[in-house]
Amino acid sequence: MIGSLILDILSWALLIGGGALVFIGGVGALRMPDVYTRMHAASITDTLGTICVLLGIILQAGLSFAAIKLAAIMIFLLLTTPTAAYALANAARLAGVVPVRRAAGEGDSS
Amino acid sequence: MYYAAAAAILVTMVLALARALLDSTVYDRVLAANMFGTKTVLLLAVVAFLYGREDLLDLALAYALINFISVLAVLKFVQDHALRHRQTDGET
Amino acid sequence: MITLFGVFLLTLLVITTVGIVRTQNLFAAIMLMGIFSLQIAAVFFILDAADVALTEAAVGAGIATVLLLGALALLDDTERRGRRASRLAAVVVAAGTLLILYATFDYPRLGDPAAPVHQHVAPWYIAETPRLIDTPNVVTAILASFRGYDTFGEVFVIFTAGIGVLFILANGADAARRSDLPSSDVQGLRHHLVPRLVGRLLMPFLVLFGLYIQFHGDFGPGGGFQAGALISAGLILYALVEGERAALRLVPQRVLTLLTVAGALLFVGVGCACMLLGGNFLDYSALSADAVAGQHLGILLVEIGVGLTVSGVLLTIFHTFAARERA
Amino acid sequence: MAVLGLYNYWVFALLLMIGLYVVISRENLVKKLIGLSIFQSAVFLLYISMDKVDGGTAPILRADAENQLYSNPLPQVLILTAIVVGIATLALGLAIAVRINEAYGTIEEDELLEMDRE
Numbered sequence: 001m002i003g004s005l006i007l008d009i010l011s012w013a014l015l016i017g018g019g020a021l022v023f024i025g026g027v028g029a030l031r032m033p034d035v036y037t038r039m040h041a042a043s044i045t046d047t048l049g050t051i052c053v054l055l056g057i058i059l060q061a062g063l064s065f066a067a068i069k070l071a072a073i074m075i076f077l078l079l080t081t082p083t084a085a086y087a088l089a090n091a092a093r094l095a096g097v098v099p100v101r102r103a104a105g106e107g108d109s110s
Numbered sequence: 111m112y113y114a115a116a117a118a119i120l121v122t123m124v125l126a127l128a129r130a131l132l133d134s135t136v137y138d139r140v141l142a143a144n145m146f147g148t149k150t151v152l153l154l155a156v157v158a159f160l161y162g163r164e165d166l167l168d169l170a171l172a173y174a175l176i177n178f179i180s181v182l183a184v185l186k187f188v189q190d191h192a193l194r195h196r197q198t199d200g201e202t
Numbered sequence: 203m204i205t206l207f208g209v210f211l212l213t214l215l216v217i218t219t220v221g222i223v224r225t226q227n228l229f230a231a232i233m234l235m236g237i238f239s240l241q242i243a244a245v246f247f248i249l250d251a252a253d254v255a256l257t258e259a260a261v262g263a264g265i266a267t268v269l270l271l272g273a274l275a276l277l278d279d280t281e282r283r284g285r286r287a288s289r290l291a292a293v294v295v296a297a298g299t300l301l302i303l304y305a306t307f308d309y310p311r312l313g314d315p316a317a318p319v320h321q322h323v324a325p326w327y328i329a330e331t332p333r334l335i336d337t338p339n340v341v342t343a344i345l346a347s348f349r350g351y352d353t354f355g356e357v358f359v360i361f362t363a364g365i366g367v368l369f370i371l372a373n374g375a376d377a378a379r380r381s382d383l384p385s386s387d388v389q390g391l392r393h394h395l396v397p398r399l400v401g402r403l404l405m406p407f408l409v410l411f412g413l414y415i416q417f418h419g420d421f422g423p424g425g426g427f428q429a430g431a432l433i434s435a436g437l438i439l440y441a442l443v444e445g446e447r448a449a450l451r452l453v454p455q456r457v458l459t460l461l462t463v464a465g466a467l468l469f470v471g472v473g474c475a476c477m478l479l480g481g482n483f484l485d486y487s488a489l490s491a492d493a494v495a496g497q498h499l500g501i502l503l504v505e506i507g508v509g510l511t512v513s514g515v516l517l518t519i520f521h522t523f524a525a526r527e528r529a
Numbered sequence: 530m531a532v533l534g535l536y537n538y539w540v541f542a543l544l545l546m547i548g549l550y551v552v553i554s555r556e557n558l559v560k561k562l563i564g565l566s567i568f569q570s571a572v573f574l575l576y577i578s579m580d581k582v583d584g585g586t587a588p589i590l591r592a593d594a595e596n597q598l599y600s601n602p603l604p605q606v607l608i609l610t611a612i613v614v615g616i617a618t619l620a621l622g623l624a625i626a627v628r629i630n631e632a633y634g635t636i637e638e639d640e641l642l643e644m645d646r647e
Contacts, residue, residue: 027125324603
């Protein structure tokens, strides 16, 4: 009984934390000054947020086929999200997008 | 709790969409598309559990695998583009 | 609550569409189409259409983006703003929208069990599938068996489209291949170590997952159409990271053509076998002494045929675009 | 919720007409094809909206649930095949656009018409 309660609390915490991380990543992607920093915000929080949300669901699913599928999704996302960020940064660099370097004291231009 | 997570994912979808639609470079749009893909995977996983249909997780798995391809296609597209420009610049 | 999610996603869908219309950069429009596709797939999922969502995911978000980018590489990527005044178009479209909106008030509301759609054959399909065909996935049962003629026609439409693309673009492609391809085509993304490694790692999983979707289609969401799209996505991934040439060495165009034709012929062959065994065209019950076993066999074979044709055609189209040099 | 019962159809109407608008008013052939895709997706949305039944679930029969309601599988079958046909026809359209570009050097419709008139 206590065990299942602990499991529930843990999975809730993971779900909420994951949701919060995902949201923070979204804000970062919206607010950061240029494409590289946006990518940074999005990909890092996305990866951790995804792991948290999926782990939260796995705890709810228990030992089942669904949990294996969720773990597979997690591993695939863990591989692809950073790689996609790498590919995207590379594409932007190739196309000649220059990272912003804001001089000290300059106002917010975004 | 699923609802809270789903709501957070949906709000993030709005943020990603705003990033894609606001005055931004094409790479921001690619980034937004990629974020959207990840969010869709999460949303499907959460909604599958909300519905109690764990057998539908196959869809989330498919999304997780497919989402990656379009970003690589973008990289290839930009690389070819840059290469072609370099070649034509060299000729003229 | 779920209904609200649907409403939310649909609103996003409309906003995305407006964005697609407004942007003049075709590259950006294609990216927004990818987002559009993901959104509509999520809506399909929420509306209980798991198989359709799977198809839309594999086809819309994955392969459509790749094909559009492949075509765009051969074209200009900005649209010139039209000089023709489009006020007439706006008026016509506005009138049409109002007319359809007016008509919607006579529609049954979403989820109404008394709606006419749910009254005729649909309950029969759901009630009789366990007895007649005995596969849990009713969608697959209808697709491959009850409405096999429909699917037969669709497979041949896809087949024809593949042939059409070959006719339009492939002449001279051999010449281009004999001379040197642009060096980027040879390389693909080879010098990008990380994507290359991850791509190589994921490719077998995509193909494996495609096969799972193919053969598990009777029991869960899936079937030949989705499997064909996923398998071709796997091979497209390989072509992206290792280059066109390596991909064509792995699965040559000859093999793709063979797959396409074999799939279509398998479908016809199963239909004809049913006739020879005394049934009607595509009446799989004739395939075995036990009618249900016959249905199982028929659906399995037909789905394999669909998968072969779809993957063959999609890959053929992809390679045809990739082999074309920019004019 | 009753107010939102028709929301899917409203979105269908909007998407359908936005797609049509792009096809009519834009000169660029690729943009026209994208408009056609939007139009097509609107039709998909209409069909899939019709399949939903209150309290229903995806039409994959479950052995563990008695008297489970299922959503209508028929529109799903129609749309499933239509999506794959849609991508095949899209590819055909793109192929034609590429050939037109090779022959004329442009894919803007008004310029094409002008060249044909000369």
